[in-house]
Each structure stands twice: as structure tokens, then as C-alpha cells.
Amino acid sequence: MLVRVKGSSHQPSDGRLAALAGERVFSSEYTYRRGAELFGEGEDAEYVYQTISGAVRTYKLLPDGRRQINSFHLIGDMFGLENGAIHRFTAEAIVETKVRIVRRRSLLDAMANESTGVTNLLSLITLNLQHAENHMLLLGRKSSLERVAAFLIEMDERLVHPDELTLPMNRRDIADYLGLKLETVSRALSTMRDKRILRFNGVTQRQVVLMDREGLAKLDA
Template identity: 40%
Template sequence: MFAVTSAAAAPQPTEDFGQVGVPMAFAAGEEIYAQDEEADMIYRVVRGAVRTTRLLSDGRRQIGDFYYPGDLLGLEAGSVHRFSAEALGACKIQVIRKSALGLYGEDGLKIERMIWSETARELQRTQEHVMLLGRKSACEKVACFLLDMARRFRGDVAELPMGRQDMADYLGLTIETVSRMVTQLQADGLVRFLGCRRFEIRNPVGLANLVEA
């Protein structure tokens, strides 16, 4: 059995914004920032989990990514947010205005270095997401998603902060397909779900082989 744990229990990073920025609390489903809103704020997840979403012209929803404690979000190449951000559950977010970083001296420089590092990591995640959407079968997509969650956290049982519809919108699948693939992975003895959101990986080598096939 592969050990994983919940996003809520993920270890905190050693670096953060310190005393710089303003802590804000958000309830489940509450919007943190909006699509096409001015992007002058940087957000760090302190507690909880966040999803970024974009509404397409035909009304469909695309999920960009999920963010967990220690992650930065709101990093944009342009002047506005391409995605909106919403709390998946009760969240604590630390917020700082990018244009004010110069006022904080060494702390501001430290945060700017963090932003550059996180921007590079965000680009890598985006590239991996594109490959996932374009090159993987439905079963491989779901397996890859679960394995990524398992690699991110450690413990006995993972409790996914997102529901099946969120998984489907992130993977470019229907919710029915996600449910079928979860059932198939369980039947193959690769994972075991202990409810809609709690799971454990039973065969990490087999799951990795499926993802890398």
C-alpha cells in the first residue's frame, strides 16, 4: 500500500510571506479573485485548498489547477487573471500586492524570488497538464491524477478536497467517465476508495506503469 494523506494535513513549507501581506479567510465555494480581474495581488494558501477555473465561450468550465498549503497562485504573465480562483473548502489565504513589494526591503526581495521560482513551477505544471489532456487515455488520466495526489502528500489515506466533477473538468472528461475509470482502477487492484473522496493506493508500481505506458 502506498502511503498518502489529506491535503489539509500537508506539511507546511519553510518559506512564506512572514509578516508581509494580509491574511484572509474564505468559505467553501467563495471566490478569491475573478477571471479577467486586475492581477496585482499574489495569494499564498496557508490552509485549505483552491481551484482555478475558466469559463469557455460555449459555457463549459475548464479547471486550470489545484493549489494546496504553501502554494502561490495568481501568478500571471499579463495584467489580468486568465482564471478565477475559488476555495474548495474553508481556506486561509495570505495576500500581498505585487506593486508594494519594494516597500518591504529584504522581505520584498525574498518574496520576489519566491514568485519567480513559483512561476517556473507553474509553467512546468501547465506543460504537464497539456500533455495529460492531449496524450493520455481516460484511464491513464485518472490514474495520473491520483498518483500525483499520492506523491504530493504522505500518510495512510488521502482525502481529496475536490469532487468528481472537479476532477472531470480538470482532466477533460465527463463525470461518468471519471467514475467508470475509478471503478476500473479499483477492480484492477491498483487503488481502493473508502468513500467518494478518501482513497489509498494499493499497487504503486502497477499504477506508475499505467501512467508511464
């Protein structure tokens, strides 16, 4: 559910959106409550999104009712730029999340008028393809322990190796991203804790300190 709107269409975009367009395009800012849907699978792909605060998950519901998360969109990430007219995934706010929204047509028009527009678009598409390829490899070729290790390495890299990883997603989200059962994820994390590769801070155990990054990398060998 939308809880606050800022700016209507009068705020210039910045960050990666501006870099992608090559100029400042106008945008709106929206804040969504935890669990609120930003867009649904099969809906018109009218807007491109950038996470300002919080985090977003994009996923599909499988025919048997299971959920497969394909990506987590953290602060600064862009998403929703489809190669077709409709969204292939559903997007939900993991926690209270603020996003910047730009009309896809406005963004593509701005890029078309810039000498670097095509290059910037290809760069974004390449990044998305690399993520999809890595995710397919993770789901198809790695053991459960390797998958959880790979996930932590991914989060550590995306958050620029902080002293403490603050994960917005819970273990169910991690399980649905890795194609594992919740209990399997918990066992893998406990194994890493027992090996002193990591430790948890806080009651929710979403604050993770990586004590041995080299050991973590070896688990993902």
C-alpha cells in the first residue's frame, strides 16, 4: 500500500537514472509499506524504478504455489526496465521502502537523444544478464552450503564490504532466492557460525558480521 507521495512529476532524477539517461529527467518519489506491491507480473511496464531507501524483491509464483525470488534491489539499484510491454515479475517492498519512478518512455527518449545513451542502456542490460546467468548457475550447480555462501558474498560485495551486513530480507526470502528450504538455509548459517566464519548480532539475526571472508569464499569454491 502506498503511504506517501513526493514530488508528483516535478523532481529531477539523479544518481544512476541521470547517468543512464545522460541528462536530468523528471521523476516522482513514492514510499511503500513493508510487503506492499509496487507492480505485478503481467502489468504494463510503464515506469522504471530506483531504490532510494529500503529494499525490493522481485519474484514469480510457480504453478505449485512456491515463490521464486529472482533478485533483491538495494539502495541505488534500478529495476523494472523490461524488454517488452509488460512486467515479467512482481515487485514488493521488503521493508518500508522509498523509490524514485520515471516513465519508461521519457527515459528511453532522453537516452535516444544522448550520444552515450545506447552504451549506457547496453551496460545496464549486460549487468542484468550477468546477474541472471550467475543466478542460474547458483540454482543449478551448487550445493546448499555453496548457495548460502554465494548469497552472503553477493550481499557483502553489493554493500561494499561493511563491518556488519544489515540484511533487509529474512531467511524465507533468502531460501526463496536460493531455491532452498527455510530449514536448509538455517542449517547452513549455523554451520558457518560454528566454523567462526560469521556471527550474528541482534535478536532478528539480520545483522551479520563476516569474521572470515577467505573461509567464506572457500565454501563457494
